[in-house]
Amino acid sequence: MSDLFHISGLKVAFGERVILDIDELAISNHAITAIIGPNGAGKSTLLKSLLGQFPSQNLSCLGESASHMLKQGKIAWVGQHEMFATPLSVLEYVLLGRYPHLGWLSRPSQKDTNDAHQLLAEFELSAFANKRLQALSGGEKQRAALVRALLQDTRIMLLDEPNNHLDIKHQHQLMQQLNHFQQQKSVSSVIVLHDLTLAANYCDEVILLGHGQLIAQGKPEDVMTAANLFEAYQWHITPQYRDGIWYFDSFQAAH
Ligand SMILES: Nc1ncnc2c1ncn2[C@@H]1O[C@H](COP(=O)(O)OP(=O)(O)OP(=O)(O)O)[C@@H](O)[C@H]1O
The missing domain is CATH 3.40.50.300 (P-loop containing nucleotide triphosphate hydrolases)
Structure with a gap:
């Protein structure tokens, strides 16, 4: 290996x-x-x-x-200085994680959107899905960045x-989420x-x-x-x- x-x-x-x-x-x-x-x-x-x-x-x-x-x-990446100055909603922002897997000019599928809602719920961000990213607190933005990375569905x-x-x-x-992804999805x-x-x-x-x-x-x-x-x-x-x-x-x- x-x-x-x-x-x-x-x-x-x-x-x-x-x-x-x-x-x-x-x-x-x-x-x-x-x-x-x-x-x-x-x-x-x-x-x-x-x-x-x-x-x-x-x-x-x-x-x-x-x-x-x-x-x-x-490879999914969350940096120390993420760019949150975007006019996107929280849902649109986290769906950016799917773009490396989409074809030219394709849009996220219904499954992508459903997966996004599920992860937003796990990170207690459901209530913010349609809010502007910039309206979130520092910790909420950080959680949104993690959802974006997890949605990329990489190993x-x-x-x-x-x-x-x-x-x-x-x-x-x-940390428990990372342990879970390690055990369930390697x-x-x-x-x-x-x-x-x-x-x-x-x-x-x-x-x-x-x-x-x-x-x-x-x-x-x-x-x-x-x-x-x-x-x-x-x-x-x-x-x-x-x-x-x-x-x-x-x-x-x-x-
Ligand atoms: N672009 C740069 N130009 C000059 N020095 C740099 C640059 N980037 C990093 N450094 C220096 O390199 C050193 C290591 O930086 P790095 O960001 O890798 O540290 P770190 O261990 O992640 O620190 P922290 O815990 O503070 O985030 C630091 O002293 C920093 O000042």
Whole structure:
């Protein structure tokens, strides 16, 4: 079985400053992989690199060209700065997710619309379906972007901080939704997260970055150790495992 992504010789620099330098990285298929690390560590840059936005010696997605997969609509993507300044209604906006699969000048089918309504209901957005996207709150817009990506019905989802603006219930619901799609439809997700608890409890694998370097990769319990987390964040974080759930204590007395 091919890796979901395989990338080697990845070096991204802006001017003199190297912001990402990774010799080799393989991301597992049929898994939810979290990319974690402090601000500026290179998480978004790594996610964009998987889309071929930065040159590497070698990048493949399921053994094929990643940019070809993207052009074919086989990779769904939600960025950190989605463009919500559109006059579209929420329903029209989420149906954009179907366009990579439609022929020239074709319109979404009744089934597409029914699927859209079902997902809008799951994300508690039904009441907004005919409202302008711009009238939504930050968290509601973010949920609409996720519905758009899920409607694309791909096996690969790349999500950059999708929990931005989401309240705690919707953060957990999103992670459960990704687990559900993984189990029912074999969807693999690569997701940038700041919340260590969500990463440890919902993700199969974790990539920990610090200063543009790969600090560790693997199962959450192997990667998210106190020593690795300190190396990345320069902050004492204590992982604790109680009743089958990981918690991360990060309180430190102010000096
Ligand atoms: N277009 C650019 N020009 C110059 N520097 C950039 C550019 N894009 C990113 N950087 C720098 O590269 C570094 C890594 O950025 P990136 O967005 O990948 O970090 P991140 O880990 O996703 O951070 P955050 O958690 O804050 O979102 C940052 O220090 C950022 O300032």
